[in-house]
Amino acid sequence: MSSHEGLISAAYVVAAVLFILALGGLSGQEKAKRAIWYGIIGMLLAVVATVSAAGGQWILMSIMIALGGIGGWSVANRVQMTQMPELMAGFHSLVGLAAVFIGINAHLELGLAKTAIELGNVAELTGFAATIAAKTPVEISILKVEMVLSLFIGAITFTGSLIAYGKLAERLSSSPLTLPGRHVLNLTAIVVCVWLGYLYFTGAGLWTLLLITVVAGALGCHLILGIGGADMPVVVSMLNSYSGWAAAAIGFTLSNDLLIVTGALVGSSGAILSYIMCKGMNRSFISVILGGWGGETESSASIGGEMREADVDSVAQELDDADSVVIVPGYGMAVAKAQGAVSELSKRLRAKGKTVRFAIHPVAGRLPGHMNVLLAEAKVPYDYVLEMDEINHDFPQTDVIIVIGANDIVNPSAQDDPGSPIAGMPVLEVWKARTVFVCKRGKGTGYSGIENPLFFKENTQMFYGDAKASIDGLLQKVS
């Protein structure tokens, strides 16, 4: 038996190392294509080792894995790149739900182990119950805390991700829900959970755990409902982080180091992503979590001037005259599924000897890196796709900038107007270019509801219409 356990541990160590390599490999596009195999092999090793050690139920396991695998495979094959945000949110909810089930199981097995100890037939126990039966009372207490934690995090991840999914898939309104006293509500939910956890700790039964799950689930719903559309990149990365912490908490519950390592890796990864997204919006993590753009700050500058409209001919003409063109995509491009047309446009312009590049703001879209994936799908080579910091100082030498479905990330009031709600947010300084065309559906404001003085600048022209239709129209003029 001990050599067997040694083998399993060895498999777990190798799997953990492979997971680290898989994440580390994402530092570059070419390396990443190999890195994913590390992750797949690691997962395979871990699952095979665990299954082989389980001692029974192989058929059930295989059926479940096969069914799940087919489901996952078909979803992943069908999904469009524009739907990636909601897919991510949906997947996160599954991890949360699994964590809830495993947490409840842990409690049930704890019960089995207790009865067995009382009846004196510990030797007959199998699986996890046997492991529990070997624990000291202090370890059991810690186990209870861990169970409560994994249920709590798991439930929040599950419901929160479901709501995020609904918002991203536009089945729910993306505007933040602001109930009166929502902070008090959240706080109450947390206090109730702590109290229930205490009750469980001191001997209350399964019902406390179930109640914790329900309350935490409601808290998850309410938290994410209160967050607006533009903050979704933070929310999705935060849920990503939670799903990691849920796995780690389960790892503690089951005394399984592989789960702990992996959970910690995923948790910190999500946390870093959230941090990067928050920095991209110059907002603190707390303010994002506590809900949508506040209406408290009034913009001090009213915007003067007029918007000018451009037609397809004049945009085509300007593009023809330009040497360097930068395209700034935003969520609107994803909504209109215009990435293919945009890619074609960039290809044609490049064929005419023009420099065409893409500028990506860290929070463009609804998911970290969303725009990069869409452009990659449309076969835009990644060396033409630049980050904000790489391209911001090039704008004064740029002839034409086309902003497609982006608003807040190109808003100059972030720099000029200290009273603006987005003051201090790093933005793409497109207004420094010679001519800016803003491709936009209508005259409305962005998701933050803030007027954009860019549209009134002298070198800006509005190119109204659905992004895809507009770019397609443009393609007919640029050949």
Add this chain to the structure above:
Amino acid sequence: MKIGAPKEKTIGEARVALTPESAQRLQKLGYECLVESGAGLAASLPDSAYEAAGVKVVNTAEELWSQADIVVKVREPAADEIDASPSDKILVSFVYPASNEALLTQMNSKNISALAMDMVPRISRAQKMDALSSMANIAGYRAVIEASNNFGRFFTGQMTAAGKVPPARVLVLGAGVAGLAAIGTSVSLGAITLAFDVRPEVSEQIESMGAEFVFLEFDEAQLDGATTNGYASPSSQAFIDKQREKFRELAPSIDIVITSALIPNRPAPELWTEDMVASMKQGSVIVDLAAERGGNCALTKPGSKYVTDNGVTIIGYTDFPSRMAAQSSTLYANNIRHMIDDLTPEKDGVAVIDMEDDVIRGALVTHQGEITWPPPPPKIQAIAAASPKPKEAVESDADKASREQKELQRSLNLTGVMLGLGGILCLALGAVAPPSFMQHFIVFVLSIFIGFHVIWGVSHSLHTPLMAITNAISSIIIVGALLQVVSDSWLVMILASIAILIASVNIFGGFLVTRRMLAMFQRS
């Protein structure tokens, strides 16, 4: 309706208000176009070119004036032209109503609706018909060309086998449209270009063109030029003194001076005084673009070129745009075409004078027997008034070093405090928790550290694949379910099976979608 362009009567005027190209665009708007025979000849546009574009060529000015409903011209019409004209025409041309009131009355008596191209308001929408700007642009370019023609040396510096040639030093005074065009031309010829303007806010534009802005050291708060609709206003005496002092200092080292400073409705300000000319080197050139309004240089003779006693060539031509008639006709005709475009909202070849339209109302000087000049102020301000920018505190090197030192110290302190707190928490945990827990805890903390270090290295463009792959590997939670599925309790078995099912959805889905995404990333 019919649009006609007569031949310009003013002697030396080579431009024409209608080109074959603009005529084609006007025909698309539903107009018929006429041109007087020979009108475009001086601008290299023979009658045949017009005919090829479907423009009817008429022989005399009388014929043209009588047939056309809209007459387009460059220069303001002469008195005899209006006398000979039938009434009820629309006229589009330069008018300069401020100095031509007699002409306004005369046109009014003929019930002519006159649109003055020089009165088009300076708002963004009207830029495409701003003929003053397009002509000024040409003048600025031509000024540099004339200067170079009269300057005996290279503009650009060169290292030749025969020796080193220093670059020319060009000073441009007044950075309006003409000034900026001159700066651009001069810079692209390779000269060291300096520029000055009384409006400090244009320094950014000047520098963006590659010239150096001549700053005056000055304490008094300066008027923001944007409040004067984008034009310069007269300067205070103290300012003028300071400015002259600076110019005197520069004059001996400058090879070429191009002046283009104008203040609306005033004679041109004298910027370059006699003694400055005297202190310039032999062979230097001064081009005075403001000659028509008296000149920025004290010695300018409007309309002519001459060499001063100390060998400085002063050029005071007043017809720079006309000297590039082909180019200026193209641009002017386009300006006119845009104006007529705005006059024809229905695109049906019928001109409608809409008094509510700021641009048309601004340009309209006579209409339906009334003199409508000067126009009411436009509803939209030309340039949104710039909000005063808080002065950025200039940070000395010492300040910067000390600030950085402080920031470093603060972040070190913060790290110290965090480490201290974390350490105390760990110790507190260790005091109560059993060793088995602490072992897992060590693994947990170390993994977080590894996670942080690894993830910071991830490329921003791969954040979505990162999320997908972390999502896939967070389904390692399946291991927990696999451990539990072998149980004596059927409830545990069911729950664990469901957990296995959904975790494997995640594993397969997550990895597959990551692979799909990564496969799309291609190098060029």
